[in-house]
Structure formats: C-alpha cells, structure tokens
Amino acid sequence: MSQGTIDQLLAGITSVSWQSVVMIVVGCGLLYLAIARGYEPLLLVPIAAGCILANLPLSPMVGPGGLLTILYEAGIENELFPLLIFIGIGAMTDFGPLLENPRMILLGAAGQFGIFGVMLLALLLGFTRPEAASIGVIGAIDGPTSIYVSAQLAPHLLGPITVAAYSYMALVPLIMPPVMRFLTTREERRIRMVYGGRQVSKLTRIVFPIAVTVLVGVLVPFATPLVGSLMLGNLMRESKVVERLTNASANEIANTVTLFLGLAIGSTMVGTTFLAPSTLAILALGILAFALDSAAGIMFAKVINAFSHGTFNPLIGAAGISAFPMAARVVQKMAQEEDFENFPLMHAMGANAAGQVASTVAGGVLLALLAAG
Amino acid sequence: MRRYTVDVDGTPFTIDVIETAADRFQVTVGDQVFEATLHTDQDLPGADIEPGMAGPDENHASPQAPAAIPAGSPASRPSPAVPALPPRTTAGTPGVHGGAGDVLAAPMPGVILEVLVRPGAVLRRGDPVLVLEAMKMRNTIRAPRAAVVVSVEVEAGQPVGPGDPLVRLGAPAG
Numbered sequence: 229m230s231q232g233t234i235d236q237l238l239a240g241i242t243s244v245s246w247q248s249v250v251m252i253v254v255g256c257g258l259l260y261l262a263i264a265r266g267y268e269p270l271l272l273v274p275i276a277a278g279c280i281l282a283n284l285p286l287s288p289m290v291g292p293g294g295l296l297t298i299l300y301e302a303g304i305e306n307e308l309f310p311l312l313i314f315i316g317i318g319a320m321t322d323f324g325p326l327l328e329n330p331r332m333i334l335l336g337a338a339g340q341f342g343i344f345g346v347m348l349l350a351l352l353l354g355f356t357r358p359e360a361a362s363i364g365v366i367g368a369i370d371g372p373t374s375i376y377v378s379a380q381l382a383p384h385l386l387g388p389i390t391v392a393a394y395s396y397m398a399l400v401p402l403i404m405p406p407v408m409r410f411l412t413t414r415e416e417r418r419i420r421m422v423y424g425g426r427q428v429s430k431l432t433r434i435v436f437p438i439a440v441t442v443l444v445g446v447l448v449p450f451a452t453p454l455v456g457s458l459m460l461g462n463l464m465r466e467s468k469v470v471e472r473l474t475n476a477s478a479n480e481i482a483n484t485v486t487l488f489l490g491l492a493i494g495s496t497m498v499g500t501t502f503l504a505p506s507t508l509a510i511l512a513l514g515i516l517a518f519a520l521d522s523a524a525g526i527m528f529a530k531v532i533n534a535f536s537h538g539t540f541n542p543l544i545g546a547a548g549i550s551a552f553p554m555a556a557r558v559v560q561k562m563a564q565e566e567d568f569e570n571f572p573l574m575h576a577m578g579a580n581a582a583g584q585v586a587s588t589v590a591g592g593v594l595l596a597l598l599a600a601g
Numbered sequence: 602m603r604r605y606t607v608d609v610d611g612t613p614f615t616i617d618v619i620e621t622a623a624d625r626f627q628v629t630v631g632d633q634v635f636e637a638t639l640h641t642d643q644d645l646p647g648a649d650i651e652p653g654m655a656g657p658d659e660n661h662a663s664p665q666a667p668a669a670i671p672a673g674s675p676a677s678r679p680s681p682a683v684p685a686l687p688p689r690t691t692a693g694t695p696g697v698h699g700g701a702g703d704v705l706a707a708p709m710p711g712v713i714l715e716v717l718v719r720p721g722a723v724l725r726r727g728d729p730v731l732v733l734e735a736m737k738m739r740n741t742i743r744a745p746r747a748a749v750v751v752s753v754e755v756e757a758g759q760p761v762g763p764g765d766p767l768v769r770l771g772a773p774a775g
Contacts, residue, residue, distance in 0.1 A: 420636065423709045425763035557738050568727060568743045569621075571708035577736055 243285035247499025254497070255279035258391075267398035271371065274487050275391065278494020289495070296495035299488050304379055304386070304496075309489040310372035311457040316482030317372070317584070318461025319474045321552060323436060325578035326585075327428045332548075332575070334528065336582025339548030340590040341524030342367030342517035347594070350513055355506075358382045361594045363510050366392050367517030368587035369400070370550035375493065376454060377591045381598055387496035388507040392514035400554040401561075403515065407522040408546050408562055416533070417563060419541040421572040433466040444589055450599065451592020458588055522546045525579070547576040550587035556580040621745055705742065705768040707761040711735030715757055722750045723773065730768055733761070747773045 235242070255276045262272035281289045282296055289296045303309035326332050347364030355363060362378035362385055374393035378386050396403060408417075437459035445452040464474045496502075522545075529545025543563055547555040556576035563570045605616040617629040624639040715732040718724065724744040731742045748770035755767050 422636065423763050425710060553736055553738075556736070560738065560740070564740075568741070569708075569745055571735075571740065573735055573738065573740065574709045 240285045245285075245499065247503050248283040248285060250503055251283040251497060251499040252280050254502075255283070255494070261395075261398075268394055270483075270486055271394050271490050272398075274490025275394070275494040275497075278491040279497040280494075281491075282495040282497065283499055290498075296491055299492040300495060303485070303488055304375065304492045305383070307376055307379060307453065309485050309492070310376040310379075311453055312481060312485045313372045313489065314454060314457035314588070315461040315477045316479075316485070317552075318437070318458040318463075319465045319478040320482075321458075321462060321465075321581060321584060322577075323462060323581050324428050324433070325574050326581040327432055327436060328426045329575060329578045331532070332544075332578035333582045333586070334532065335525055335545050335548035335579040336584070336586035337548070338528035338545065339521045339525040339550075339579075339583045340368065340586050342520035342522075343587075343590050343594065345520045345524075346513050346517035349516070350509075353509065353513075355509075356382075358598055359385060361598050362389055363513050364517060365389070365591060365594055366396065366510070366514035367521050368550050368590055369393065369397055369518055369521065369555075370584075370587045370591075371397060373454060373550070373587050373591040375489070377594055380595060383496075384501060385506070385510065387493065387498075387502050388510045389514075390493045391497070392511050396514055396518050397551050397554070400551045401558050403518055404522050404546055404555065404558045405562060407519050408526060408543055408559075411523055411526045412530075412542050414566060416530070416542045417566045418570065419533070419539065420567065420570045421539075421541050421544070421575050423571065423574045430466070430468075434463065437463040437466065440585065444592070448589055448592040448596055450595035451589050454588035454591055455585070458585070518549075521549050525549065525583075541570075541572050541575070544572055544576050544579050547579040547583065548586070549580070549583040552580045552584050553577060555583070703748070703770045704766040705730060705745065705770060707733060707763055707765045707767055708740075708742070709733075709735045710762050711740070711760070713755045713757055713759045713761060713767070714739060716753055716755065718750045718753065718768065720750050720752050724748050724750065724770075731755070733767075742767065744770070746770075749773055 258272050258276035258279065261267040262269040262276065278296055281287060288294055291297055303312075343364040345364075346367055347360045350360035350363045351357065358381035362374075362382040365374050365377040366389055368374060371390065371394050374389055375386065378389045382389075441452075441456050441459045444455045461474070461477050464470045464477065525545035525548040526542050527545070528548075529540060529542040532545075533540040533542055541563060543559045547559045549555050556573060556579070559576035560571065560573040563572050602617055602619045605614075605618070607614050607616060614630055619627040619629075621627050626637040626639065628635040628637050711733045712735075713731055714734045717729050717731060724730065724747065726744055726746050728744045729741045730744055730750075733740045733742055749772070751769040751771040753768050755761060755765075761767065
C-alpha cells in the first residue's frame with residue numbers, strides 16, 4: 229500500500245483539529261442541556277446535531293451538495309425558514325389578552341429597550357454597525373427574529389447569535405427573577421390585578437392581524453416580512469375557516485422547519501469562526517440585552533402604576549418580551565410567591581403578546597436603521 | 602363580616618365589609634363587590650363619628666373596620682351613581698362574596714385540573730383548594746381565609762370563566 233493510500237484512509241484522523249474537537253464537545257454540551265435538562269429541546273437537539281455533523285473532519289455534509297449547506301442556502305440565506313416559523317407562531321398565539329387590554333402594547337415596546345441599548349454598547353466595544361445591530365437583536369429574545377436580522381446584516385455571527393437567543397429563551401425563568409426582584413418592592417409585587425374577562429369580539433380578532441400588518445407595513449416596511457408572516461398565521465387562526473392550514477402551520481410546517489432551521493444553524497457553528505473572543509462578547513452582551521429588556525419593562529410599568537393610582541403591578545412589565553408564554557408565567561409565579569391570591573397571569577399574557585409583536589417591529593426598525601446608514 | 606346600613610341623600614345602602622387580610626377588605630355595596638386596601642387609618646379633627654347606625658353587628662368586635670376603607674375607595678363614598686356601574690367590577694377576584702353563601706370564584710378563565718377538597722373539609726387560610734390550568738399553566742387556588750367547604754361547584758376537567766363560582770365556603774366550626 230502506498231503512502232498516498234494510507235494518508236487517504238487516515239485522512240479523517242489526521243484532519244482532526246483542536247477547534248473541531250472543542251465544537252463537538254460544545255455540541256454534546258448542548259445535547260446534554262436539551263436532553264437531560266429539558267432546555268428548548270426542539271431547537272437545541274437539531275442545532276447540536278448540526279454542530280457535531282459540521283465539525284466532523286472533512287464532513288461531506290457541509291460544502292457543495294452537503295445536506296447542511298443545502299438547508300442553509302434553502303432557508304437561512306434567503307430568510308425563508310424564520311418566516312415560516314413566524315406563520316406557525318402566529319397560528320399558535322392568542323392575542324386575546326392583549327386585545328382586552330391594549331395599553332399593554334406600551335410594555336411590549338418598553339421590553340425592546342435592551343436591543344437598542346446593547347447595540348450602542350456593542351458599537352462602543354468596536355463591533356461594526358451591522359454586527360452591533362445583530363447582537364442587539366438578541367434582546368428581542370426571539371429566535372426567528374434574531375436569525376432573520378443577523379442573516380441579513382452579519383451572517384458570520386449567525387451561529388453565536390442564534391445560540392445566545394435560544395439559550396436565553398430557555399433561561400427566562402433564571403434570568404428574569406433576579407432583575408424583577410431587584411427593581412420592585414414587596415408592596416409593588418403584591419399589587420393585585422383583577423381580571424375582568426372582557427369579551428373580545430370575533431370581528432376584533434380578525435381585524436387585528438390585518439390592521440397591524442397594514443399599519444406596521446406602512447410605518448416600517450422592513451418589518452413587513454416578519455409582521456406579515458406572524459399576522460398571516462394569526463389571521464388563519466382567528467378566521468376559524470382554514471383550520472387545516474392553521475394546524476399545518478402550527479404543527480407540521482413549524483416542526484419540519486424547526487428541524488431544518490436547527491440543523492442549518494448548527495452547521496454555522498464551525499470551530500474556526502465560532503471559537504473567537506467575539507463569541508464570548510456576544511453571549512455576554514446578549515444576556516445584558518435581556519436583563520435591560522426586563523428592567524425597562526418594569527420601569528415603564530412603574531410609570532403606568534403611578535398613573536393608575538397604584539393598581540398596576542410593575543412585575544407585568546417584565547413580560548413585555550417575546551418569549552411567549554414563558555415570560556408571563558414567570559411573572560405569575562413571582563406574584564404568587566408574594567400573595568397566593570394574586571393572579572396577574574392574563575395581564576402578563578397581554579404584555580407578553582405585545583412583546584411578540586413589538587420584537588418583530590424592532591427587528592424591522594433595526595434593518596431600516598442600517599439600510600439608512 | 603360587618604354590615605352597615607346607611608342613607609346617602611335619602612338613598613339606602615347596605616354595605617358589607619369583610620376583612621380578608623389585615624389591610625385588605627372586600628366591600629359589598631348592594632350586589633357589587635369591591636376590593637379595598639387600607640393605606641392609612643386616622644381620626645380627623647372635627648369629624649364627629651356618630652355611631653348611631655342600626656344594623657346587625659355580626660358578633661364582630663373590631664370597631665376599626667368601618668374607618669378602614671380608604672377615602673379613595675368607591676365604597677367609602679357611595680352615591681346614587683354607584684349602583685349604575687357594571688356589576689362585574691371585581692367579580693374575577695378570588696375571594697369571599699357576601700350574600701347567599703361565601704363563594705370562592707375563578708380568578709381567570711381556564712380548566713379545572715384537580716379538586717383537592719370535599720364538602721365538609723376544614724380549611725386554614727392558604728390551604729390548596731383547586732388546581733386551575735390557565736394558559737397551559739397550573740395555578741393553585743388557595744383558601745382566602747379559614748373556612749369550611751359547604752359545596753364544590755366544579756369538577757375536574759370543567760372549563761370555567763372569570764368570576765365563576767368554584768367552591769362555597771362557610772364559617773369555620775367553633
């Protein structure tokens with residue numbers, strides 16, 4: 229056997245680099261979090277698999293004709309997958325609690341503060357404008373929005389940004405409570421919120437997605453794909469005449485796309501680019517963006533509380549982010565710890581649904597800012 | 602509970618005040634229920650309090666209860682306009698309503714997952730009574746005060762709306 233043949237047979241072993249070994253360990257770590265700890269398993273299992281498969285030496289799954297590359301080009305590069313996911317989210321989301329209490333939209337807007345705060349910070353740290361905007365969008369706490377924005381602005385950071393966005397979504401119950409406790413007094417947490425159960429008419433529920441799409445589309449054209457997809461799904465849900473399409477969007481399509489999206493994102497986690505100091509900076513800035521979101525939401529809710537004579541529980545402000553419905557549940561849980569007769573859940577759900585809409589708008593605003601610059 | 606029967610400009614009102622916590626009161630005016638929170642409690646100079654009210658004093662000796670309603674609370678200034686308000690003002694609050702038996706009401710829409718008590722059960726404040734699933738979240742509904750379960754109005758698997766009666770409570774034995 230010639231030396232060339234031996235080299236070829238052993239090519240897999242000789243091509244192992246320390247970066248690929250580290251990334252395979254990272255992939256296994258994500259698998260552990262997903263399987264043993266139950267952190268967003270639907271997303272982290274495909275992402276981890278994509279990461280491991282892409283980092284195997286000479287992996288034929290990446291590169292021309294490779295499965296992972298095909299998926300990446302089919303759905304990430306052209307933004308298709310996050311938008312399909314948004315149709316599914318729209319089909320799953322009940323905007324009723326928001327429609328019952330429209331002032332919650334203010335909290336949804338306040339909950340996006342972290343995006344812009346961290347974007348400025350990232351600029352100061354020396355990231356370029358598109359990179360800074362992509363890092364800031366982690367503060368949307370919304371996987372598809374983060375992917376949508378960073379795939380356009382800074383595709384080379386897609387891996388760490390997506391991992392940060394999804395990890396922090398999973399960590400909502402750990403990251404939010406300290407911020408909430410730090411910024412509110414016990415008395416504020418004990419403010420009881422009564423839920424009257426105002427009925428929202430079917431007409432309102434149908435007009436809402438159409439009106440939001442048109443309004444946002446005119447104001448922030450860059451947000452049209454995100455808001456339009458989200459509201460298309462919601463329109464199908466609320467119209468109640470296309471249940472097969474609604475169910476397909478919320479289940480089969482969303483599940484299929486989640487698998488494809490996860491694998492494709494995982495394949496961007498290649499050791500040579502992922503193992504850079506910028507990844508650590510992105511993870512740190514992402515968690516800061518999240519904390520700032522919660523803080524801004526709480527502070528704004530305090531303003532509402534001041535205007536409503538102390539009848540508005542500031543904890544609800546923390547739910548004005550996109551992580552639906554986990555953020556609202558965290559609010560309910562903390563309010564109950566203080567006073568077991570307090571049930572602000574439906575109010576928090578309203579703020580949370582508002583956060584869902586607001587984060588897509590914020591994503592569009594970021595793209596518009598960068599396009600203008 | 603204390604019951605006050607008052608006349609405001611010739612219009613009679615029956616006001617029931619239940620102390621649900623040291624600083625929280627459930628105030629029933631006619632068929633409307635209000636939540637009142639006590640912030641301060643003081644006797645103002647020159648405000649003569651004439652305890653000339655006639656009404657059943659349900660063996661409750663705390664005389665501060667009437668003054669406990671803060672001035673901003675709707676119940677403290679009952680006017681003829683009050684009965685015109687929609688009656689569901691606080692119907693969603695879990696709590697004890699006066700009238701035909703005290704009711705623990707659903708705080709929000711959802712589905713009853715578990716009923717943890719039976720009629721006759723003796724409850725202390727904070728004892729779990731039911732589990733209500735709302736927005737895919739399990740919520741434990743607890744007893745707002747010491748009481749005996751008179752009847753259970755719902756069963757596991759039943760959907761409920763805000764304000765629906767869940768459990769009727771009676772005065773604790775002894």
